[in-house]
Amino acid sequence: MLQIDHLRKNYKAFSLDCSLRLLPGRVTGLIGQNGAGKTTTFKAILGLIQPDGGTIRIFGKDHRQFHAQDRQTLGVVLSDSGFSGYLTIQDLLPILKEFYSDFDEAFFLEQLQRFHLPLNKKIKEFSTGMKAKLNVIAATAHRAKLLILDEPTAGLDVVARDQLLDLLREYMAADEARSILISSHISSDLESLCDDLYMIHQGRIIFHEDTDVLLSDYALLKVSEAQYCKLDRRYILRQKKEHFGYCCLTNQKQYYLENYPALAIEKGTVDEVILMMIRGDVL
Amino acid sequence: MKGLLIKDLKLMKNQRNFFLLIVGVAVMMAISLENSTLVIGYLPFTCSLFTLSSISYDEYENGSAFLFSMPFSRKAYAVEKYSFGLLIAIASLGLATGITAMAGAFQQSGSITETIQIALMTLPAILLALALMIPFQFKFGGEKGRIAALGTVGLILIVYRQIKQLAEAWHLNLTALFEQFSALGYPAFLAAALLFSTLLLVLSCRISISILERKEF
Structure with missing residues (x-):
């Protein structure tokens, strides 16, 4: 599904050297402190930054050959970025329909109703929690094969977090070949959702274990x-x-x-x- | 690219009060000014600047990172911005021409032919402005981009002055050359201006694509 080998990215005060593997049907968590390299890893996978070395393969394709149309198969949530605050959800509908050939409008609208998100309010007027809900709903609404979720539950209360995790479980249950790579600061989310966990510290993976093994052994x-x-x-x-x-x-x-x-x-x-x-x- | 165009049109729709204000000012200008053709300069230039604003809206709260994770290429994004700019320029130029022509008809001054001629000559100027400003917006963002664009205009003027001085030293009369050029007549001059500005716009678009393809979010 996703294979990263010695992905390197160097900044003045930080260097990343990350390797990880995500298998079909699995939910893999990436945990680490702020500035550990989680977002840098996510951005490199998405082609938002240029790696200095190493390889990234998505669905077996080198990331340099993973073209714009291939991104139809990805659902993305980024911790520090989202839809333009100057748009409303109503505005997003035709845009998402145009971008994603498999966009499921009925599912999208149903989830908006479930999470009580208004259609005609500008997104910049949404609370942090409302934005987080919208981002996850949009990521799951076009039958993506792989979700790349960077801190998707940040800013949510316990009930909303549980609802979103349910949404992710439903997403996984709908097709056993789907996968999720997720980062979160909330360990209880990861414990209940992830099949395995990678821990990143100062740009290096220092730990990888199945969640069941971690909790039992x-x-x-x-x-x-x-x-x-x-x-x-x-x-x-x-x-x-x-x-x-x-x-x-x-x-x-x-x-x-x-x-x-x-x-x-x-x-x-x-x-x-x-x-x-x-x-x-x-x- | 269609999705991006829809996004920008939606952003534009959400700023409708701003556009209504500009159109209102344009109508007032057309009614109150003796030379109502000034509207042809004012309205399209002001509206075309929204292309730059749309880039700022995309960048708002680091929105570009998420936007570029969607299924379109950076080239498509750059081309869409130029197409959007062109679309606004032509639409607002048409509207400004209509307002000016109507004001002229009410005031029984000026001719429609003259108005259309001025409007057509304004289009290359708008294209040049877009060609100059969009790459700076991509490279440096809103505020710094505008400063850099103004700096470049200053640089172009200095270079022109140097060329003129050099030409004078070599006993070449640039003014006479320009006069000869304008003596070609309106259609040829318009065609040349449109060709020149379109070529610069295409060049500018290629530069923007190159800037975007190297950019990290």
Whole structure:
């Protein structure tokens, strides 16, 4: 579906070197701090910036051969950009119909009604949440094969976020060959939606795991100095000094549950794994 | 390209109060001024500037990034802007000619032929203005683009002055050359002006395509 190998982009104070793979029928999450390189990666995929090196293949096609008409197969949401604020949704209808041969007007209108979006109000007068809803609805309204979603749920309340995630689940359920590449700061969204997660930090992918594996096999071990000295550290990915001793991230929770029953072992969450991968020390 | 054209027409429709104001001012000018042909200069030039505004609207809140993720090429975008500019120029020129002709008929002054001749001679001037300003708008954006365009006009005037001085030093009379050219008669002069301005517009469009294809969003 999408394959990125050593995508490089250099700026004065930042350099990106990113590799990732998105398979058909999968929802892949890209997580990382602000400025980690998520948006740069998305923009390179969409041809909005010129990579300095590496390869991007979309549906098996090199991105330089991925022409304007091929973008009919993509649905896009960008975190810092959207439809012109000087237009109304009513204005967008003929434009989207003209741009996308598979634009489903009935679906689009139905979703607008579902999310209570007004047809005749200028988009610049929309709240952040309303803009986010419109962007996701538009991205899913032309039967795209691949959605590229950069922070699509930013600025939404819990209910609206849940509705949008449902919309994305419906999008995936309609065709098993579809895929989504999504970035978000809200880890609960990613936990419930993504099949696998990539973590990007300072322009490099530092972690990739299936979400199920992350939630079932990753754990935080809270150990005292004495427990730490006796601990088998072969399966410790990161450790961090704490006031009580050490906090250790492992991807072999069962091993420590069975062999160290006295340890305080907490289930790994996306947030905790992110924090430990970024702020913890490598052994 | 049709989708882009619809977008710009929708943007234009949403600014209808601005256009109504301009048309109102044009009508007032035609009624109150002795030389109502000034409307032919005022209305199309002011309306054609909306082409530049439409680029600013596309760029509003970094909208270009999202826009260029849609299924059209950067070349199509550039060509559409020139086509849109041309469309507005011709439509507003027609409207200005109509207003001027009607004002002339009411005031029983001027002739329709003269009005049409002035209108046709205004078209190359509008094309030249578009050819000059659109690439700067693409390269530098709204404010800086206008400053750069004005700077270029200044540069062109300086270059013209230098050429004139050089010609005088070589005992060439440029003024006589221009007089000879205008002696060709109105149709030939108009055809030459239209040809020259169209060629510059095509060249300008190619420059804009090149600017856009290198641009990052």
